[in-house]
Amino acid sequence: MNSASSNLTTNATAASGAVSPTAGSPASVTPPAAPANPANPLATAPVASASPTFSPLYQQIKALITQSLQSGEWKPGELIPSEVELAGRFKVSQGTVRKAIDELAAENLVMRRQGKGTFVSTHHEARAHFRFLRLVPDEGVPHYPESKFLEVRRVRAPADVARLMELKSGDAVIFIKRVQYFDGVPTIVEELWLPGLIFKGLTAERLVEYKGPMYGLFETEFGTRMIRASEQIRAVCADADAAQLLNIQAGTPLLSSERVSFTYGDKPVELRRGLYLTSHHHYQNELS
Amino acid sequence: MNSASSNLTTNATAASGAVSPTAGSPASVTPPAAPANPANPLATAPVASASPTFSPLYQQIKALITQSLQSGEWKPGELIPSEVELAGRFKVSQGTVRKAIDELAAENLVMRRQGKGTFVSTHHEARAHFRFLRLVPDEGVPHYPESKFLEVRRVRAPADVARLMELKSGDAVIFIKRVQYFDGVPTIVEELWLPGLIFKGLTAERLVEYKGPMYGLFETEFGTRMIRASEQIRAVCADADAAQLLNIQAGTPLLSSERVSFTYGDKPVELRRGLYLTSHHHYQNELS
DNA sequence: AAGTGGTCTAGACCACTTT
DNA sequence: AAGTGGTCTAGACCACTTC
Numbered sequence: 215m216n217s218a219s220s221n222l223t224t225n226a227t228a229a230s231g232a233v234s235p236t237a238g239s240p241a242s243v244t245p246p247a248a249p250a251n252p253a254n255p256l257a258t259a260p261v262a263s264a265s266p267t268f269s270p271l272y273q274q275i276k277a278l279i280t281q282s283l284q285s286g287e288w289k290p291g292e293l294i295p296s297e298v299e300l301a302g303r304f305k306v307s308q309g310t311v312r313k314a315i316d317e318l319a320a321e322n323l324v325m326r327r328q329g330k331g332t333f334v335s336t337h338h339e340a341r342a343h344f345r346f347l348r349l350v351p352d353e354g355v356p357h358y359p360e361s362k363f364l365e366v367r368r369v370r371a372p373a374d375v376a377r378l379m380e381l382k383s384g385d386a387v388i389f390i391k392r393v394q395y396f397d398g399v400p401t402i403v404e405e406l407w408l409p410g411l412i413f414k415g416l417t418a419e420r421l422v423e424y425k426g427p428m429y430g431l432f433e434t435e436f437g438t439r440m441i442r443a444s445e446q447i448r449a450v451c452a453d454a455d456a457a458q459l460l461n462i463q464a465g466t467p468l469l470s471s472e473r474v475s476f477t478y479g480d481k482p483v484e485l486r487r488g489l490y491l492t493s494h495h496h497y498q499n500e501l502s
Numbered sequence: 503m504n505s506a507s508s509n510l511t512t513n514a515t516a517a518s519g520a521v522s523p524t525a526g527s528p529a530s531v532t533p534p535a536a537p538a539n540p541a542n543p544l545a546t547a548p549v550a551s552a553s554p555t556f557s558p559l560y561q562q563i564k565a566l567i568t569q570s571l572q573s574g575e576w577k578p579g580e581l582i583p584s585e586v587e588l589a590g591r592f593k594v595s596q597g598t599v600r601k602a603i604d605e606l607a608a609e610n611l612v613m614r615r616q617g618k619g620t621f622v623s624t625h626h627e628a629r630a631h632f633r634f635l636r637l638v639p640d641e642g643v644p645h646y647p648e649s650k651f652l653e654v655r656r657v658r659a660p661a662d663v664a665r666l667m668e669l670k671s672g673d674a675v676i677f678i679k680r681v682q683y684f685d686g687v688p689t690i691v692e693e694l695w696l697p698g699l700i701f702k703g704l705t706a707e708r709l710v711e712y713k714g715p716m717y718g719l720f721e722t723e724f725g726t727r728m729i730r731a732s733e734q735i736r737a738v739c740a741d742a743d744a745a746q747l748l749n750i751q752a753g754t755p756l757l758s759s760e761r762v763s764f765t766y767g768d769k770p771v772e773l774r775r776g777l778y779l780t781s782h783h784h785y786q787n788e789l790s
Numbered sequence: 791a792a793g794t795g796g797t798c799t800a801g802a803c804c805a806c807t808t809t
Numbered sequence: 810a811a812g813t814g815g816t817c818t819a820g821a822c823c824a825c826t827t828c
Binding site: 558559560594595596597598601615616617618619 | 796797798799800805806807808
């Protein structure tokens with residue numbers, strides 16, 4: 215319909231100059247020299263009252279912007295077009311674009327910076343690092359642990375892993391096992407499962423040479439950005455393996471966390487099972 | 503200044519008719535018959551550039567509304583005045599009131615319902631119940647546990663409790679100990695500390711006869727509404743006392759949670775220490 | 791000075807609820 | 810029909826950043 219890629223439902227494609235809802239006169243019905251003709255694009259379709267698939271314009275704009283984020287048109291860390299430009303592209307007002315971006319910012323998909331513009335969020339940022347790392351020291355300031363990788367293998371997904379990641383049992387996955395150290399003290403034993411299809415070229419070497427959070431590497435090297443995660447936490451006893459790796463006695467109570475991380479479209483792209491030693495650290499959570 | 507109780511800083515008191523920023527012409531500089539003179543109330547004070555205490559109008563409105571919530575002018579569950587009415591009261595546009603309420607809704611202080619109005623949030627709601635209860639069964643739907651109260655006493659605050667609740671060591675506090683049962687199975691042992699001053703009339707009888715979440719009782723009977731909490735989670739071993747109460751062996755790993763809850767103004771009003779049995783339940787957390 | 795996001799206003803109309 | 814919140818527009822000006 216429109217020159218731009220706009221594809222707004224039901225109403226859309228209106229809003230430019232003079233598009234009448236149904237068969238009304240082009241730009242009439244408005245007071246003489248009044249402020250303006252809103253050219254309201256929310257005009258419902260001819261007979262479509264009780265619209266079944268009603269979606270506000272700004273939600274449609276939000277979806278379009280999200281598509282551009284997902285497709286990589288604007289990459290993590292980059293500047294996205296200004297509100298004015300997006301408004302022009304989508305043929306809506308700046309206020310509508312603003313509301314769409316407001317929600318994206320609330321979901322941490324983009325970050326606004328007054329005077330500079332709106333940027334695609336990235337895991338390469340101090341700010342983002344602690345959004346998914348909730349284990350903090352009882353004393354002192356939170357900081358990032360060091361990793362030591364024990365295993366990186368291509369395997370077939372066990373049934374339970376496949377179920378949580380919405381794969382088929384036996385699908386190719388990458389299995390990673392590592393220990394994390396805070397100030398030299400082993401504190402976390404972690405096992406990760408990643409879809410083999412997406413993380414094809416992931417090797418132990420790349421993991422080792424990469425400094426910083428793994429989500430940063432995933433985002434940069436594999437174009438897969440984690441945007442949300444769901445975590446289940448329990449208390450368990452250290453088994454012999456964990457005890458040895460964490461240099462503690464078997465039977466020591468540990469925090470067990472099972473996390474499924476999602477990328478755009480609520481697609482699960484990581485299963486992470488961790489055991490946390492909470493003698494000098496704790497899992498910090500804000501309820502609001 | 504104003505007829506209403508408005509007390510907006512720096513700018514305020516403008517916005518009615520024609521108030522010029524400094525010494526400019528009353529209602530000039532605008533195009534001939536243009537839409538309107540916004541009578542912008544954000545006009546900075548005469549020489550106050552780089553304003554030290556700049557606060558947007560809607561933040562000031564938000565603070566005023568929060569005050570009314572805190573003072574009990576509008577009680578939990580009640581309808582607050584409409585956006586139009588508040589706009590009139592504060593002498594600002596509806597859009598500004600809307601933005602203030604948007605933030606209050608995002609913080610769960612109020613709830614908007616299209617066509618009906620904006621309501622003060624309350625803990626007497628299925629929706630709110632699980633905002634602070636994160637322990638859910640591995641199988642089946644989340645539901646609320648039953649309580650059995652073991653102790654309700656007035657005591658003097660130990661040093662560690664006083665510190666976390668911003669009281670003085672030795673201040674009067676109410677101590678509560680209870681066990682919670684899911685489907686008859688003891689699963690949570692909890693100790694609560696409440697400021698004696700606020701919860702003066704709280705007795706075991708009232709706790710026992712009250713059905714539903716304690717935060718509901720606190721809100722209704724003591725006018726204290728919990729709006730936020732900070733939680734620290736660890737894994738520990740069950741001691742003899744917990745083992746007996748939960749009907750498990752001493753040494754069984756348990757989730758330990760220490761929660762400080764806050765009311766308006768970030769004032770701590772509850773310390774809650776819980777031990778959770780996570781054999782058939784888990785602590786559910788969404789990272790976003 | 792120009793460009794960006796941030797705030798504020800005013801007015802229109804839509805969707806929903808209640809009378 | 811009236812009232813409420815929800816969406817959309819248009820325009821003005823402010824605060825911040827960069828050139």
